[in-house]
Amino acid sequence: EPEVTQTPSHQVTQMGQEVILRCVPISNHLYFYWYRQILGQKVEFLVSFYNNEISEKSEIFDDQFSVERPDGSNFTLKIRSTKLEDSAMYFCASSGDRSGEQYFGPGTRLTVT
Amino acid sequence: SQQGEEDPQALSIQEGENATMNCSYKTSINNLQWYRQNSGRGLVHLILIRSNEREKHSGRLRVTLDTSKKSSSLLITASRAADTASYFCATDANTGFQKLVFGTGTRLLVSP
Numbered sequence: 392e393p394e395v396t397q398t399p400s401h402q403v404t405q406m407g408q409e410v411i412l413r414c415v416p417i418s419n420h421l422y423f424y425w426y427r428q429i430l431g432q433k434v435e436f437l438v439s440f441y442n443n444e445i446s447e448k449s450e451i452f453d454d455q456f457s458v459e460r461p462d463g464s465n466f467t468l469k470i471r472s473t474k475l476e477d478s479a480m481y482f483c484a485s486s487g488d489r490s491g492e493q494y495f496g497p498g499t500r501l502t503v504t
Numbered sequence: 505s506q507q508g509e510e511d512p513q514a515l516s517i518q519e520g521e522n523a524t525m526n527c528s529y530k531t532s533i534n535n536l537q538w539y540r541q542n543s544g545r546g547l548v549h550l551i552l553i554r555s556n557e558r559e560k561h562s563g564r565l566r567v568t569l570d571t572s573k574k575s576s577s578l579l580i581t582a583s584r585a586a587d588t589a590s591y592f593c594a595t596d597a598n599t600g601f602q603k604l605v606f607g608t609g610t611r612l613l614v615s616p
Contacts, residue, residue, distance in 0.1 A: 422602055434547065434592065434606040447603055482547060489602055490534040493594075497546035 393417040395496035397483050403502045404473055412468045412499045414483030422486040423466045424493060425458065427451070427479040434482065440466065473503045510593060510610040518615055523580040525610040527593030528573075534596050536569055536576050537604065540589045547592070550578075583614045 396415045404410050416423050425437040438448040440458055457469045466485075470477055480500050484493040511526045527536070538550040553560045553569045553576065560567045566579040580587055590611050594604040 424603070426604075426606075433608055434594075434604075436603040436605065439602050441602075449603070480544075484547075484604075486602065490596060492537065492549050492552045493602075493604060494549055495539070495547040500544075 395483055395485055395494050397496035397499050399499060401500045406475055406503055407472050410470050410473055412481050414466045414496055415464050416466055416485030417494060420485035420487050422489060424484040425468045426482045426484065429479045475503050477501060478503045510607045512610060514611045516613045517583060519583060519585055521583055523583050523612055525578045525591050527576045527607055529595045530574060531597060537594045538567060538578050539592045539594060542589045585614050585616050588612060588614045
């Protein structure tokens with residue numbers, strides 16, 4: 392069964408460093424998303440991406456964040472200068488249509504020290 | 505806000521019993537989805553119910569949706585210890601955008 396994959400599973404970085412989180416969405420999906428979950432809190436929407444551009448982003452998704460689909464399979468989230476409060480589980484999701492099921496990857500746990 | 509809120513926050517039952525979790529939301533929706541999350545793990549999609557549907561089944565799962573009350577329920581029948589997890593509802597806004605808004609979740613503990 393197709394699934395969303397994410398790498399790495401755990402990333403530890405120092406404050407101020409850049410990180411790139413990688414995702415491979417389900418192959419025939421067209422809509423891509425990033426969410427995050429701070430420990431013990433709700434899952435929060437960050438950004439949605441369709442047709443090679445951002446379709447919506449949340450207030451969390453400030454200038455420190457960017458997304459890219461560099462090729463036909465990968466979807467990345469870059470945080471330019473990490474802060475302690477960026478420590479969270481980051482989930483990638485994909486969907487085959489605009490209002491269909493969103494399938495989530497296993498997540499990348501980002502720890503900023 | 506469009507926040508979904510699950511009720512109860514925590515539920516503890518014995519294997520074989522049924523578990524019912526409720527979700528309320530505030531704005532009109534296209535659909536509502538239920539997810540399961542084992543501790544520290546990813547979100548597993550369980551079921552999607554559209555705004556024009558009232559009930560949906562998938563195996564031991566039964567989901568209802570009452571758009572007049574802006575609420576949904578997830579029933580797990582004949583629960584198993586492996587059902588122990590957190591369960592979240594997530595709604596997408598009826599605005600043409602695709603973001604999901606998650607509730608606070610119900611922590612379900614099924615004891616053998």
